[in-house]
Amino acid sequence: MISRRQALVTGLSSLGAALMLPGCTKPLPPTYGNILRMADNLTYMAHRALLPGQSLAREYSYSDVSSFPATGTTDPSKLSEDYARLSGTSFDDFRLSVEGQVSKPGLYSLADLMNLGRTTQITKHTCEEGWTAIAEWTGVQLGTLLQHAGILPSARFILFHTYDEWLDSIDMMDAFHPQTLIAYGMNGKTLPIQHGAPIRLRLERQIGYKSIKYIKKIEVSDKFVDYGEDIGWAWYTGI
Amino acid sequence: MPESQSETPSVGHRLWVRLSHWLITLTFFGLAFTGIEILMVHPRLYWGEVGNDLTPALIELPISRNYKHGGWENKVAFFDGKSSPISASRTYDIFNYNGWGRSLHFLLAWLLVITGSLYLVMGLFTGHFYKHIWPRLRELTPRAIYKDIVAHLRLKNIESTPGNYNLSQRITYALVIFWLFPVMLITGLTMSPAVTAALPFLLDWSGGLQSARTMHFLVSVALELFLILHFVMVIVTGFKKHIVAMTVAK
Numbered sequence: 001m002i003s004r005r006q007a008l009v010t011g012l013s014s015l016g017a018a019l020m021l022p023g024c025t026k027p028l029p030p031t032y033g034n035i036l037r038m039a040d041n042l043t044y045m046a047h048r049a050l051l052p053g054q055s056l057a058r059e060y061s062y063s064d065v066s067s068f069p070a071t072g073t074t075d076p077s078k079l080s081e082d083y084a085r086l087s088g089t090s091f092d093d094f095r096l097s098v099e100g101q102v103s104k105p106g107l108y109s110l111a112d113l114m115n116l117g118r119t120t121q122i123t124k125h126t127c128e129e130g131w132t133a134i135a136e137w138t139g140v141q142l143g144t145l146l147q148h149a150g151i152l153p154s155a156r157f158i159l160f161h162t163y164d165e166w167l168d169s170i171d172m173m174d175a176f177h178p179q180t181l182i183a184y185g186m187n188g189k190t191l192p193i194q195h196g197a198p199i200r201l202r203l204e205r206q207i208g209y210k211s212i213k214y215i216k217k218i219e220v221s222d223k224f225v226d227y228g229e230d231i232g233w234a235w236y237t238g239i
Numbered sequence: 240m241p242e243s244q245s246e247t248p249s250v251g252h253r254l255w256v257r258l259s260h261w262l263i264t265l266t267f268f269g270l271a272f273t274g275i276e277i278l279m280v281h282p283r284l285y286w287g288e289v290g291n292d293l294t295p296a297l298i299e300l301p302i303s304r305n306y307k308h309g310g311w312e313n314k315v316a317f318f319d320g321k322s323s324p325i326s327a328s329r330t331y332d333i334f335n336y337n338g339w340g341r342s343l344h345f346l347l348a349w350l351l352v353i354t355g356s357l358y359l360v361m362g363l364f365t366g367h368f369y370k371h372i373w374p375r376l377r378e379l380t381p382r383a384i385y386k387d388i389v390a391h392l393r394l395k396n397i398e399s400t401p402g403n404y405n406l407s408q409r410i411t412y413a414l415v416i417f418w419l420f421p422v423m424l425i426t427g428l429t430m431s432p433a434v435t436a437a438l439p440f441l442l443d444w445s446g447g448l449q450s451a452r453t454m455h456f457l458v459s460v461a462l463e464l465f466l467i468l469h470f471v472m473v474i475v476t477g478f479k480k481h482i483v484a485m486t487v488a489k
Contacts, residue, residue, distance in 0.1 A: 035346065036339060036342035036343060036346060037342070038346070039342050039343070039345050039346030039349060040342055040345070042346075042349055043345055043349075047433050047434075051433060051434065051436075051437040052437055055436045055437040056436060057432060057435070057436040058435065058436070058439050058442060060288075064288070064289070065317065065324055066289040066291075066294060066324050067291065067293035067294050067324040067325045067326065068291070068293070068317075068324065068325075068326050069291050069292050069293055069311075069326070069327060069328075069329055070313075070326055070327065070328045070329065071328075071329045071331075072331075074313070074328035074329070074330075075328075124288060124289070124432075124448065126430070126432050126448065127281075127291075128280075128337075128338075128341060129280045129281040129337075130277065130278070130280060130281035130283075130452060131281055131283075131290055131291035131292065132288060132289050132290060132291065132448055132449060133289060133291050133293075134288065134289055187317045187318070189317075192315070192326065194313060194326060194328045195326065204432065204436070205432050205433045205436045206432060206433065207432065228338070231336060231338065232336060232338035232339040232342070233338035234338060234341065234342055238431060238432065238433025238434070239341075239345070239430065239431040239432065239433065239434075
């Protein structure tokens with residue numbers, strides 16, 4: 001979590017850096033020091049301070065389910081031999097690792113996750129590009145999984161490691177939101193590969209790319225990790 | 240410069256009006272620029288809640304996308320039947336680096352909301368809106384409106400001195416301040432999944448996120464047209480007079 005003071009100090013110091021180093025050699029995209037992150041942090045703090053913490057995103061009816069583009073990585077087989085092998089056997093040997101600040105770190109098969117919980121919701125996916133799509137998602141609430149693994153009081157962020165070598169994190173407010181799912185089903189079937197099989201995150205109050213696909217490891221951490229910083233993508237995208 | 244003893248006494252806008260005018264102008268330019276940048280990622284507009292490359296568009300804007308992708312593959316239907324919604328995979332050639340446009344847009348939106356709120360509070364409490372902007376009901380006679388429109392179309396006899404605006408001017412300013420800018424704010428917030436989870440009625444007001452997005456675009460075009468019109472009228476009715484009033488105010 002970013003404290004007000006931290007945000008202010010980062011903002012001011014980066015403003016100073018930007019003024020002193022007009023010809024800075026950072027690669028694309030422009031991040032203007034940390035000024036853009038300062039705006040993201042302002043939005044994050046404003047949302048957390050002003051909006052009710054556990055308000056639910058709107059849910060739709062089955063007839064609202066729409067066509068749904070699959071973007072970003074649509075098959076990690078080329079990136080990961082493990083993934084290629086697992087997808088060849090319908091993910092029977094897949095084991096989700098839950099580790100870090102938990103009292104019972106462990107491995108979960110798809111059947112374990114299905115036994116742990118089954119929540120279904122029909123929600124809207126809002127892509128940062130501007131398009132939207134509605135789908136039905138089935139999965140176990142992330143909060144249920146974290147409690148099953150014995151999440152410790154030192155936990156501050158939940159990190160998701162993926163087969164397409166991505167990493168993203170969310171805060172505890174989002175992690176224990178009732179609509180935050182580790183989804184294993186989509187539109188009444190098992191989750192298709194192009195939409196993140198075997199499991200993906202559903203995070204309904206942020207922009208689509210935070211609902212990260214192809215999760216292989218969940219790490220409960222006391223540290224803040226901002227993987228998107230180098231490419232200029234905001235960490236918090238409640239928008 | 241010699242003191243002018245002309246018909247119009249030298250009038251300057253008050254400091255808070257000048258400051259907010261230029262701050263709002265600056266943020267508006269930034270918002271328009273980053274808004275176009277964001278739009279170029281997906282220049283298709285829709286109505287309702289849903290819209291994407293696999294559904295028909297309401298308007299397809301003739302502007303190029305600012306990234307390239309390699310087309311769609313692996314089309315599969317979700318359900319049985321011909322009318323089933325489908326899924327397809329997008330291949331990409333160039334990774335999408337548009338995050339800065341969004342973050343900058345929201346930074347400027349914050350600035351505009353803060354400046355705009357201060358402007359509204361000041362305008363209300365100093366009587367600026369009541370005295371200079373808000374058209375009086377008794378003024379809105381067909382005859383007066385007709386006369387004013389004719390004067391504008393002929394570009395003749397347009398009475399406009401700083402702070403003493405003519406009828407069309409006040410109607411236009413009132414529309415921009417009390418209608419177009421609030422609509423921009425509301426439709427902008429309607430595109431935020433966090434905000435609409437807390438305030439779901441926003442989705443009902445516009446009829447859905449994509450309707451809000453389309454309106455956000457159309458109103459931004461209206462504001463850009465206003466900007467051009469405003470600039471033209473400033474030149475027509477005395478560029479120097481207006482610029483002085485809105486800057487050094489002497």
